[in-house]
Amino acid sequence: MKRRPNYLAGAGSLVWLVLVGLPLYVMLAATLRTRQDYASKGPLSFPGDFTLDNYTGAFDSGFGRYFLNTIIVTVCVVGVVLLLVPPLAYAIVRSRSRVTSQIFRLFLLGLAIPAQAVIVPMFYLITEAGLYDNLLGVILPTAAFCLPMSALVLSGAMRDISPELFEAMTVDGASPRRMFFQLVVPLSRGGLSTIVVFSALQAWNGFLFPLVLTQSDSTKVITLGLYNFQTEHGIDIPGLLGAVTLSMVPVLLIYLFARRALVQGLMGVGGK
Amino acid sequence: MSTQTTSAPTAAAASKEGRRRPDTAYAARGTRPGFLWALPATVFFALFAIVPLIAVAVLSFMSWNGLGSPQFVGTDNWKRIVDDPVMVKSIWLTLLLTALGVALQTPLSIVLGVWAAGHQRNRAVISAIYFVPLLLSSTAVSVLWRALLDPNFGIPARMTWLFGDGNLFGEQTTAIGVLAFVSTWQFTPFHTLIYQGAARAVPQVLYQAAEIDGAGRYRRFFHITLPQLRNSVITSMILMIVGGLTTFETVLILTQGGPGTDTTISAYYMYQKAFQGFDFGAGAAIALCLVVAATIISLIVVRVSGYDKMRSDMEGVS
Numbered sequence: 001m002k003r004r005p006n007y008l009a010g011a012g013s014l015v016w017l018v019l020v021g022l023p024l025y026v027m028l029a030a031t032l033r034t035r036q037d038y039a040s041k042g043p044l045s046f047p048g049d050f051t052l053d054n055y056t057g058a059f060d061s062g063f064g065r066y067f068l069n070t071i072i073v074t075v076c077v078v079g080v081v082l083l084l085v086p087p088l089a090y091a092i093v094r095s096r097s098r099v100t101s102q103i104f105r106l107f108l109l110g111l112a113i114p115a116q117a118v119i120v121p122m123f124y125l126i127t128e129a130g131l132y133d134n135l136l137g138v139i140l141p142t143a144a145f146c147l148p149m150s151a152l153v154l155s156g157a158m159r160d161i162s163p164e165l166f167e168a169m170t171v172d173g174a175s176p177r178r179m180f181f182q183l184v185v186p187l188s189r190g191g192l193s194t195i196v197v198f199s200a201l202q203a204w205n206g207f208l209f210p211l212v213l214t215q216s217d218s219t220k221v222i223t224l225g226l227y228n229f230q231t232e233h234g235i236d237i238p239g240l241l242g243a244v245t246l247s248m249v250p251v252l253l254i255y256l257f258a259r260r261a262l263v264q265g266l267m268g269v270g271g272k
Numbered sequence: 273m274s275t276q277t278t279s280a281p282t283a284a285a286a287s288k289e290g291r292r293r294p295d296t297a298y299a300a301r302g303t304r305p306g307f308l309w310a311l312p313a314t315v316f317f318a319l320f321a322i323v324p325l326i327a328v329a330v331l332s333f334m335s336w337n338g339l340g341s342p343q344f345v346g347t348d349n350w351k352r353i354v355d356d357p358v359m360v361k362s363i364w365l366t367l368l369l370t371a372l373g374v375a376l377q378t379p380l381s382i383v384l385g386v387w388a389a390g391h392q393r394n395r396a397v398i399s400a401i402y403f404v405p406l407l408l409s410s411t412a413v414s415v416l417w418r419a420l421l422d423p424n425f426g427i428p429a430r431m432t433w434l435f436g437d438g439n440l441f442g443e444q445t446t447a448i449g450v451l452a453f454v455s456t457w458q459f460t461p462f463h464t465l466i467y468q469g470a471a472r473a474v475p476q477v478l479y480q481a482a483e484i485d486g487a488g489r490y491r492r493f494f495h496i497t498l499p500q501l502r503n504s505v506i507t508s509m510i511l512m513i514v515g516g517l518t519t520f521e522t523v524l525i526l527t528q529g530g531p532g533t534d535t536t537i538s539a540y541y542m543y544q545k546a547f548q549g550f551d552f553g554a555g556a557a558i559a560l561c562l563v564v565a566a567t568i569i570s571l572i573v574v575r576v577s578g579y580d581k582m583r584s585d586m587e588g589v590s
Contacts, residue, residue: 013387016380017398019457020405023420026427030419042430043420084313091309099307103314106322109567113321114518116539117563120546120556121327122320124336144320147313166303176305205409207521212547223411227525230415237419237426244412244419251407263403263465 031055031242038238054242058229062217063243066225070204073139073221077203078196080143081150085195088147089154090184094166094176104155110148115141115208126213133215141209146202150195157191158184197254197262204251222247325563331556338550349553358533359541359558365448366537370516372452373459374509381460381508385467386497399468406461413458414525421450444534447527451535454522459515463508470504471497510569517565538562 026043031054033047041048091097092104122141123132131137161184169179185192207223214220220228229243254262332349336342353359388399405413420426421440428435440446478496487495520539523529529536529544536544538558546555 008383010387012380012383013398016384016460017401020461021401023416023457024401024404026420027416039425043425043427044430080316084316087305087309088313091305091307095305095307095309097307100310103307103310106314107317110317110321112514112566112569113325114514114562114566116518116520116542117559117566118321118324118328120542120552120559121324121331123338123547124331124342124552125324125327141320144317147317147321151313170303174303176303176309179303180305180309201407205411207409207411223409226411226415230418230525234418234422235425237422240415240419244408244416247412248408252404255404255407259400262407 027241027245030238031245033238035236035238043237054238055246057239058243058246061229061233061243062220063222063225063246065218066220066222067246069135069219070221070223072135073142073206073210074200074203076135076139077143077146078200080139081146081195081199082192084143085147085150085154086185086188086192087180088151089158089188089191090176090180092151092155093158094179094184104151107148107151111152113145113148115145119208119212122209123212132213133219135214135219137213138206138209138219138221139203141213142203142206143199146195146199150199153194153198154188154191157188157194161187193258197258201251201262328556328559328563331553332560334553334556336552338552342552345553349557353554353557358536359538361533362536362538362541363561365535366517366519366539369448369451369455369519369537370513372448373455373516374512376452376456377460377463377512378505378509380456381463382467382498382501382505384460384464386471386493388464388468389471399464402464403461405458406465408458410458410521411525413454414522417450417454417457418526441527442531444531447531447535450526451519451522454526455516455519458522459512463512466504466508467501470501474500510572514566514569517562517569 029047030038030043032050032052034049034051034053037048088103088107091100118141126132126137126141129137131140165183165187166179169183174182205223206221207227210219210221210224211227214224226240226243226247229240233239331342333344333346334342335345335348384402388395388402408416421428423429423437423439423441426438428440429438432438440450474497478500479492482492482496518539519537520543523535523537523540524543527535529540539562542555542558542562545551545558
């Protein structure tokens with residue numbers, strides 16, 4: 001096949017590169033300059049005086065604590081998902097029970113429930129359960145809303161395991177439990193890493209549940225910290241962008257080292 | 273929701289089934305896992321997603337101010353939101369923003385996705401930058417753009433020849449423009465990924481045959497690539513619509529629904545009603561409207577595109 005350059009698509013992709021790259025450049029440049037320099041010379045100019053105050057300033061205004069809270073939430077959400085989803089997906093793929101297919105249908109429908117739709121009763125239920133302003137009150141609903149997509153992705157991965165392997169283990173007299181631990185889990189590592197990344201991103205980037213279900217500084221997560229920073233010191237743009245940049249660092253690191261798993265995890269995010 | 277009734281009656285049906293077909297029951301006991309494996313996740317999901325979903329329907333007929341216990345008030349909340357001009361306006365704004373999102377993102381992400389589907393090395397590098405907005409939370413994206421578009425210290429203030437007084441948040445048209453732009457900036461990479469995967473899955477034979485027939489690049493794009501992307505277009509559009517209906521952070525952080533109520537879309541209005549006006553009943557009623565809209569669309573997802581097709585779209589992703 002002849003390869004001629006496609007000028008239209010090429011030009012479009014360059015325009016898009018500028019649209020994406022420029023704001024990111026302005027953001028990074030702004031975080032390395034003083035507030036005065038940014039205000040007087042404007043966002044598009046080259047940074048004049050170099051400083052790291054915007055990053056240290058973010059930590060001074062409590063972002064260390066917010067980071068810790070976000071890490072706790074993320075680790076726990078991933079833990080809950082890893083505990084619940086593999087057995088669920090195993091049942092979806094292997095069980096012949098009618099109940100299981102109904103359960104699968106329930107989770108498919110669950111894909112379409114937006115967090116916004118349940119936030120009002122969630123506030124009521126979490127308050128009633130005494131979990132208001134408690135990280136556990138953020139972890140549980142966040143994990144629950146990761147389940148449908150994780151179940152879909154992981155059951156897809158488990159379907160790819162060859163039936164002969166199951167038959168072989170059946171002939172050996174293996175129990176469902178043994179098949180799960182010795183066959184299904186080891187062979188669905190790709191799917192497992194996808195759901196880990198997916199649920200970690202959901203937890204790390206989650207905003208609505210923390211916004212509504214927490215209140216005090218000691219339970220604040222990063223996204224909420226950014227929002228508060230913006231409403232309180234919206235005028236200190238370099239400081240604000242420093243905080244935004246810090247919130248991105250862990251995700252960017254995963255992007256560098258586990259790009260494939262991350263992209264697949266992202267595909268699960270589904271336009272949220 | 274019909275989902276709430278599934279577990280009990282089907283459990284009965286399954287046990288009856290088991291008696292009629294002993295081989296299945298045996299298989300379930302022996303080498304295949306039973307539904308008990310699915311139970312912990314299902315209970316957890318029911319508790320934190322299905323129960324609130326039922327509760328939102330119940331709460332929409334109750335009055336609650338956040339303290340004390342909710343009181344039953346019949347259709348009072350519904351009457352109020354139907355008569356509320358801000359609510360009616362918010363529905364139109366939601367539809368407008370959703371439509372704008374689809375209209376902007378679909379052509380853009382198809383072109384970028386098809387372009388990025390090529391295997392050249394420079395494309396891999398450039399697409400790595402493309403996908404960065406995807407990694408950011410909606411909060412970070414909105415805060416970033418609020419700062420970049422700041423009326424006093426942002427980019428528009430420096431480019432008054434293009435942006436007039438530099439305040440994009442002061443008028444409805446420009447404020448809606450900002451919201452549509454920021455959503456496009458944030459979500460186009462995601463849809464680009466969908467199209468990239470799908471475009472790579474188009475059989476090369478089709479292009480070779482078209483080339484033998486003398487079809488040019490643009491003809492090949494419109495007569496082969498686009499028709500082959502049909503399922504992805506459906507999937508991606510539905511995701512855009514659901515995403516558009518539930519847009520919240522962007523509005524909260526960028527415009528706070530303003531100027532006035534000119535960008536107050538339904539999800540944001542629900543938040544205002546419930547958590548700023550402490551009118552949780554009305555908030556629940558608006559939320560229920562969102563659920564119904566999202567459910568109808570999701571049923572279309574399962575019907576038209578089928579979840580298994582969504583899976584095959586994802587398999588093309590590298």
